[in-house]
Amino acid sequence: MRFMIIVHSTPETEQGTTGTEQQFADMQAYNEEMLKAGVFVDGQGLHPTAKGARVTYEDGDWVVTDGPFAEAKELVAGFSIIDVSSREEALEWVRKWPVSCAPDPGQALELRQVFAAEDFGDAFSPELRERDEQMRAEAARNAAQG
Amino acid sequence: MSSTADQTDETTSQATRASHDDVQRTLEAVWRMEAAKVTAVVARVVGDVGLAEDLAQDAFVQALEQWPRDGIPTKPGAWLTATARRRAIDRIRRDVNLASKLQQVGHMEELRMADLAEGDFDAALEDIDDDVLGLVFAACHPALTAQARISLTLRMIGGLTTREIARAFLTTEPTIAQRISRAKKTLSQDGVTIEVPSGAELAPRLASVLEVVYLIFNEGYAATSGRDWVRGDLMEEAIRLGRVLSALAPGEPEVHGLLALMEIQASRTRARIGHDGEPVLLLDQDRTKWDWALIRHALAALDRAVSLVDAARGPAGPYVLQAAIAACHARARTPEATDWPRIVALYAQLGASRPSPVIDLNRAVALSYADGPAAALEVVDGLVASGALADYHLLPSVRGDLLARLGRDEEARAEFARAAGMTQNDAERALLLRRAAGED
Numbered sequence: 278m279r280f281m282i283i284v285h286s287t288p289e290t291e292q293g294t295t296g297t298e299q300q301f302a303d304m305q306a307y308n309e310e311m312l313k314a315g316v317f318v319d320g321q322g323l324h325p326t327a328k329g330a331r332v333t334y335e336d337g338d339w340v341v342t343d344g345p346f347a348e349a350k351e352l353v354a355g356f357s358i359i360d361v362s363s364r365e366e367a368l369e370w371v372r373k374w375p376v377s378c379a380p381d382p383g384q385a386l387e388l389r390q391v392f393a394a395e396d397f398g399d400a401f402s403p404e405l406r407e408r409d410e411q412m413r414a415e416a417a418r419n420a421a422q423g
Numbered sequence: 424m425s426s427t428a429d430q431t432d433e434t435t436s437q438a439t440r441a442s443h444d445d446v447q448r449t450l451e452a453v454w455r456m457e458a459a460k461v462t463a464v465v466a467r468v469v470g471d472v473g474l475a476e477d478l479a480q481d482a483f484v485q486a487l488e489q490w491p492r493d494g495i496p497t498k499p500g501a502w503l504t505a506t507a508r509r510r511a512i513d514r515i516r517r518d519v520n521l522a523s524k525l526q527q528v529g530h531m532e533e534l535r536m537a538d539l540a541e542g543d544f545d546a547a548l549e550d551i552d553d554d555v556l557g558l559v560f561a562a563c564h565p566a567l568t569a570q571a572r573i574s575l576t577l578r579m580i581g582g583l584t585t586r587e588i589a590r591a592f593l594t595t596e597p598t599i600a601q602r603i604s605r606a607k608k609t610l611s612q613d614g615v616t617i618e619v620p621s622g623a624e625l626a627p628r629l630a631s632v633l634e635v636v637y638l639i640f641n642e643g644y645a646a647t648s649g650r651d652w653v654r655g656d657l658m659e660e661a662i663r664l665g666r667v668l669s670a671l672a673p674g675e676p677e678v679h680g681l682l683a684l685m686e687i688q689a690s691r692t693r694a695r696i697g698h699d700g701e702p703v704l705l706l707d708q709d710r711t712k713w714d715w716a717l718i719r720h721a722l723a724a725l726d727r728a729v730s731l732v733d734a735a736r737g738p739a740g741p742y743v744l745q746a747a748i749a750a751c752h753a754r755a756r757t758p759e760a761t762d763w764p765r766i767v768a769l770y771a772q773l774g775a776s777r778p779s780p781v782i783d784l785n786r787a788v789a790l791s792y793a794d795g796p797a798a799a800l801e802v803v804d805g806l807v808a809s810g811a812l813a814d815y816h817l818l819p820s821v822r823g824d825l826l827a828r829l830g831r832d833e834e835a836r837a838e839f840a841r842a843a844g845m846t847q848n849d850a851e852r853a854l855l856l857r858r859a860a861g862e863d
Contacts, residue, residue: 313552314456315666318720360663362656365452369499 279318279360279391280367282374285384286352291325291345296378303375311359311370320357350384358391443491449499450486451584457500458582459667461507463554466617468511469521472561473607476579478514482507555580556671557617559664563632566613571606572635573642574599580667581660591657592642629672633681633742636664640685658689669724676735679728680743686721687749690714701850706758718753725750744773763793780811788821796828816845820855827858836861 296304311317323329326344333340346352361367371388380386461482466475482503496502515521562575577583577591589599620628643657665682672678694708703709728743739747748769755761770786783806791799803822812818823838836859843855 309670313555313667313670315663315670316456317666318716360659362455362659362663363448363452365448366455369449369452369456 278362278364278367278393279358280364281389281391282357282359282371283353283387283389284322284355284357285350285380285387286326286354287381287384290354291327291352293325293327295322300375300377303377307373307375308357310373311357316359316361316366316370318358318360320355322355323353326352364390446491446495447487449495450483450490453499453503454483454584455582457503458578459555459558459580460500460551461503462579463551463558463617464504465507465511466558466561467554468508469515470616471521471611472558472615472617473611474514474521475511476603476607478510479503479507479579481510485510552671553619554617555667557619559632559668559671560620560628561610561615561617563628563635564610564613564615565628565631566609566615567606569635569638571602571609572631573639574602575606576635576664577639577660578603580664583660629675629677632668633677636661636668637681637685637742639664640688644688658685658692661685662689669727673727674731676728676731677740677742679724679731680740680746683721683725683728683746684742684749686717686724687746687753690717690721690753701854705752710756713753721746722750722753738776739772741773741777744769744776748773761792763789767793780806780809781815784812784815784818784821787825791825791828796825800825800829814845816842816851816855818842819845823858832861 295301308317308320326346329344331342331344331346333342359367359370361370367388367390371386374386458479462472462475462479465478466472469475469478485506486499486503490496559576559580562579563572567575574588577588578585583591585596585599585603589596592599619625639657640661643659643661662682662685665678665685668675668678669682690713691705691708693714694710694712695703695705697703725743725746728746729739732739732743748766751762751766751769766789767786770782770789774782774786783802787799787802787806790802800822803818803825806812806818807822819838820842823835823842826832826835826838839855839859843852843859846852846855
């Protein structure tokens with residue numbers, strides 16, 4: 278099962294600070310350990326919200342609002358995705374997060390489970406099903422011509 | 424601490440049990456993460472893989488007794504490693520025979536260092552990668568039966584409990600426990616160490632490791648068609664092992680090839696079973712149900728494999744070739760976008776390196792899409808004439824399909840009827856009988 282570890286922004290990350298050499302080295306060692314344990318899937322840091330945007334749907338149209346955004350604590354600064362055998366194991370990996378990269382007191386690393394195929398059941402929109410039928414018909418026609 | 428000490432009075436016992444379950448779950452999670460490293464560190468000290476596994480398990484049991492009482496250590500992995508290593512050193516001090524054996528193989532020097540540096544676990548773990556890799560090679564040693572290799576790999580590298588392995592293979596705990604203990608005895612008797620094989624020895628030993636991982640994967644893959652998610656976990660376990668290997672042996676193209684092959688096959692798990700549990704063939708699968716994140720991961724692994732093959736100017740091995748074939752399907756957003764000529768070429772390459780009528784049959788199917796059913800029928804008729812695959816239901820099934828596409832309906836129906844009489848699978852038989860009756 279896949280989990281996402283979400284790192285929230287701080288005033289520093291919102292300034293575009295990318296961390297010290299020590300933090301880089303610690304994070305690299307951590308990712309390497311996860312890689313060698315076969316659990317590391319992906320890990321990325323995000324630029325400050327000043328370079329991003331929010332897009333909302335209002336009165337029948339999309340409205341773009343450029344960053345930066347205020348509430349740093351609720352913004353996402355980065356994430357890691359890990360593939361593990363249980364929620365307990367995911368938590369144990371979070372506990373190994375480098376101390377030098379730990380969030381400020383009062384702030385948290387957030388752990389969220391990623392939906393997997395089997396979580397969806399057989400719910401399938403009619404629209405998708407129709408497209409599926411079309412695709413098959415097309416394939417059959419091509420095969421007949423081949 | 425014995426278990427009787429927990430049963431002082433009813434209230435304590437209840438409270439202990441609740442936290443005991445929590446601790447056990449955490450310990451099992453930690454064990455999944457650390458078992459290979461703990462066992463490898465101990466194997467380095469005692470020089471005996473079987474004994475190392477025993478001592479590692481002792482550390483696990485000690486954690487099970489101590490953690491509920493004392494709390495979970497801040498660094499649970501380091502605790503387990505330290506405990507197992509201390510037990511190893513105690514064991515050598517007590518066991519004069521073992522000590523003299525280690526002396527003979529020149530192991531005492533390392534042991535003294537281990538003894539001196541007892542507090543310094545980070546140092547012990549620094550060069551652990553080769554030891555873990557060596558442990559994988561030991562678990563998959565050719566002296567062991569295939570079943571023993573699988574159980575031992577899941578136990579020592581995957582950190583699965585005997586109970587979990589038994590459940591995954593639909594057998595009993597004593598059966599697995601016995602299999603593992605016999606395997607450990609064989610390793611001890613044969614003096615198998617955790618050295619990573621080199622030179623001419625490497626290729627066959629690596630092939631054995633990859634075979635074990637792929638066997639585990641296929642056990643899970645076959646089970647998912649029965650919607651058995653417990654056994655489907657074996658697929659995930661095999662992929663995890665594949666990822667461990669690709670991190671520990673990054674220079675081996677076949678390692679990345681196998682990982683890519685498993686990931687692409689696993690990406691189709693949800694699409695390969697229909698609403699009523701019936702198998703859905705690759706070309707009929709709804710590709711929006713494929714796991715595209717997994718496919719991207721797999722294609723990256725395949726790219727690594729192919730660059731390594733190119734750099735070595737060597738021919739691609741069987742896993743790289745099979746992954747490349749699987750990738751042709753994974754890259755096609757629709758069935759008609761499939762690069763069939765390339766698949767035909769890859770099957771030809773695969774068949775050249777290890778001739779097999781099954782590969783020829785697969786090549787014929789690909790050929791039917793690349794050059795049309797008539798060209799494919801020639802290959803299939805060649806297979807029929809050779810007498811190979813006489814008991815294989817897919818031979819008449821494929822031949823029937825080609826005949827149907829050529830408009831030779833009557834002959835096609837006869838082939839489907841023949842195939843229906845040969846398959847063991849109910850869903851498949853039903854499908855073939857429908858085609859034999861001309862309904863499909």
